[in-house]
Amino acid sequence: MSLVRAETRRLFRRRFTSVILSGVLLIMAAIIVGTFLSNKQVTDSEVAAAKAQAAQDYQQAVQTAERDKAQCLAAPGTPDAANWPANCDEMWTPTQDEFDYTWYMAETFDLRSEYANMITLLAVLLASAAFLIGASFVGSEWNSGGMMNLLLWRPKRLQVLGTKLAVVLGWFTGLSVLLGAVWTGAFLLIAETRGTTAKMTSGVWQSFGLTGLRGLALVVVAGALGFALASLGRHTGMALGALVGLGALQIGVYIMAGLSGAKYPDAWLVPMWGFVWMYKEYVVEDIDSCNYSSEGGCTPDTFTMTWQTAGIGMAVVTAVVVGAALWSMRRRDIS
Known part of the structure; x- marks a missing residue:
């Protein structure tokens, strides 16, 4: 427990952590205030x-x-x-x-139809923060030599790295739940004063809850990947470089898929998988195909991407990257 407390203090005493979390709170406040001012309750x-x-x-x-x-x-x-x-x-x-x-009518905030988008927006915001803070937390330890000093009195490598990862993910889980509750309360207030809460049934709230859980999983995955990539490269820049490289790779894959005549090139884009994870499914069309019928005319072939498939993909990638970081911690020279 002393290691957990020490890592918690180290996490929250870092200036980078304070700056990122302050930025998250400011962005949240701006979105809430902007939504409140841009909507009105119609009579x-x-x-x-x-x-x-x-x-x-x-x-x-x-x-x-x-x-x-x-x-x-x-x-x-x-x-x-x-x-x-x-x-x-x-x-x-x-x-x-x-x-x-x-x-x-004037713009009015409909909680039932619009809040799912707000949940996704918060999840993306917190996931970005988790990725950056997770990467910086362990990357700075490697870069400054703090990891080597820590292992002098805690020689169990996997325990040290695992505790650092658990602290980041644990605190972000709690923070996400807390901010999610504040987020929900704020938009419920906006709907009651500047919009409508019509047709809000228990089933709708349950759907929002499940969307929130998927958003929480997205935050945890982002934090784990940022942490693991920085640990693999022993520098924060490794995680950021991997993110930039992934973006460039995605553009190349999309272009090559289109040039090679592959069906559904959109399905190869990582952001699309994140979209599917949050919104449960997405129908991708092959615009080069045409199935003609006398009733429907020319309709393209379609492929439905589901959140279950996206979840399996996220889990596999996270397990591989985190596993590689743990293996590297155990096998590679620390000096």
Whole structure:
């Protein structure tokens, strides 16, 4: 326990940790304040006026479309025929769905439809912080020689590295839960005062909770990867360099996949897997394919990416990288 306390003090006394966490709090505050100021709670009269305006615009569009179609049908054999399509039935016909009354209202925060995006935003923010702090925490120890000094009185290498990793992940888990609770409370207040909490059922809250758990897993994975990469390279720059290299590699892989004719090149992008993990699934289309049907026309082939597959991929990559860091700690020369 003394090693855990010592590593905790070392983690939170570092200036880099304070700067990053302060930045996270400032960004969170800016998002909350910005959302509060950019939304307003609409009244029943405003909703009624928006519905009336939408209905009026729809009727005007219908009348305009009917007039245009009549002119199109009367155009053949006249100089005006070139201004109209050969088949007048292909002309646009407005539908009621194209005139949603909500488009005519002031911006209002709908907790049910918008909070999932806010959970993902917080998860990405905390994951970025966890990656940077985890990498810097162990990277600075290697770079300054602190790791070698620590091993003089704690010669158990794996215990030392494992404790450092556990401290980073443990504190970020607790911090994520705490900030997640504050985040939820803030947006619930915004919805009640500057938006709506309509249709918020127990099932919706359960869905938000599961999204939050996936976000927590994303934070833990990011912290573990940053820590392990920096430990492998014995420098913080190793983790940052790997991140930059991954971005460049992703661009190359995407280009090569497209040039080689591989189906679903989007499925090779790491950010897409993170998106799938948070939003449960994503349908990727092969725009070069076309399955024609008399009812649906030309529809491309699709591939559905699921959060289960993304989770397995994240777990495998994390296990390999962390395992490599532990193996390196045990086998390589410390000096």
